[in-house]
Amino acid sequence: MNTLTRRVATAGLLALLLIATVRTATADETCNSPYTARLIKGQEQFLHVWVLGVKGMGDGSDKLVTVDSDPKSKDYGKVIHTVSVGGRGEAHHMGFTDDRRYLWAGRLDDNKIFVFDVGSDPAKPALVRTIDNFESSSGYVGPHTFYATPGRVMIQGLSNSKDHGGVTGIAVYSNAGEFVAKYDMPTGKSAIGTGDGYGYDIGINPAKNVMLTSSFTGWTNYMMDLGTLIKDPEAMKNFGSTMALWDFKAMKPTQVFEVPGAPLEIRWNLAGGADWAITATALTSKLWLIKQDKDGKWQAKAVADIGDPSKIPLPVDISITADGKGLWVNTFMDGKTRYFDMTNPESPKQTYEIVSGKQVNMVSQSWDGKRVYLTSSLLANWDKKGADDEQFLRAYDWDGKQLTRKFELDFYALKLGRAHHMKFSAKPAQVAAADRAR
């Protein structure tokens, strides 16, 4: 090998080494924990959908459904794999471990947590563990949000085993599935504000060492028929109206914000050190901004209406773009998917909307924002009835002006069940490293 050849070979090897090592992502497909690795910046190959089983439909069981989402594949837009977990327990949300090898999926009714190996072969996830001590170890009920931290998964509960109300907390498990610790949501009046004890989502900003939590409602309400619930004034009082800011390292709440109307999903914008977060309130239909003021104190304030709040469109899932300049918002009752321009987070502007279904809940977008996926189910007893009970996965392309549908899967026609949470995966060769870490 001559000198030039050796230099070229060395340079090539160094370049290979530089791109090879996986880095911690700032955000993963825009909404996952910042501690999640193996960011998919290119084409997501597989879409995993956590599905609620329906009695008498197929095997009737909750299941993880894998859909081929690669347009170049012969199976594009088709269900390529299912894993039934047995029974129906109100399948709801999922989350990856920090190394993205495993996908944890929870059930809000029986509190079971299913761990799927998606690292070995993402086309064929395998159930490798079932965790059934969430309630007995923590006293919490309704494992909702699964949020990766290094070597651990934080699980936000929705309720508790004592009264099935909304007072709850966060349980921490090791990646191996062992219970580590529990942290109650702040309750009562104190120097940090007045906590209601409710919980829903988790969002961490590592650079600021802050964690935000939001609030929903307890088992009694989320397992109740929605029509019955709405007509019950006492039950309607039992919704969260706070967000809490935590010292993440110390796992101690430091501030409680009044955010009326059940603030749900939390999305941090970490692009360019902007360090603000956004949430949507389900019952009051508003976007709320959480941001530091000029004195460095964190503040929460309503910055936009979502549709006509008086009609209770019921905002559910939101998805922020990677650059923090756009936000998708689904509203369940009117079945609309809306896009907000977030260039000025103090004053978001809706720039686009379509009726995407008779009911619509979750929204996930690719890292580049060019592909958007929607699913339909909210909760088994909250989904609409009769012909309005559409259950689907719909995939779209987004060109910045309009959504163009690419494929649709009717989950009832396929005898799968109610389509809820989605997560992306890809084979290792398709996985790109994050370009920065914070």
Add this chain to the structure above:
Amino acid sequence: MKAARIALLAILVIVPASGVLQTARAQDPVRRPVQDFVPPAAGSYRLPPIQDAGNGWVLEGNYFPRRLARYTHDAYTLLTFVYTYCSDPVGCPLAYSTLDAVKNGVVADQRLRGKVRLVCLSFDPTHDTPGAMQTYGGLNIRDTRVPWHFLTTYSMTTLAPILDGYGQDIEVVHDASGKATRARTHMLKMFLIDRQSRVREIYSAAFLQPEVILNDLRTLAMEDAAMQAR
């Protein structure tokens, strides 16, 4: 020969080892995570045990087998997995640089001096021989102020159960023809292990901040002091 020993001793005494290393690694591309906060005070928070420290057979300096457990008890241990030719700015060079900064902090803190151990264990037993790891460790190996061990293993067969025990992922990168390269993909993790061989904190690239790690070490020291006082 005697003169050479005296010269080496002089270097060790006059020049802080980490300073030499930092100079030698000045070219290393390290990208530290942003830390826009004041860490909570040591002892003001808990570090619940996460898991037991992993064990297995390792090598240090030669081919005599040793149990990894001997490096993970009776001191506050920071253990991380590296490979010597890793050049990722948020990978192994960041881990090394962070440990170097922690070492300086330990040396400067009477509460921690003599209580902390650092361990780097190679991902790549094929290329990172015991000798290669000693070279990688440089003068840090001989600096007795903070023991710093540079370990490897016989083979992937002996390394694999250790990686599994810590939940540390690793994949060999293949080239376009499917041939294995020397490159590895892995998620940078650093494990804080207490005197009873329990993992008490796990840091990844987004949270690898020396100031935070030093406070975690002080928190464990305060916890032990409180236990002994009872």
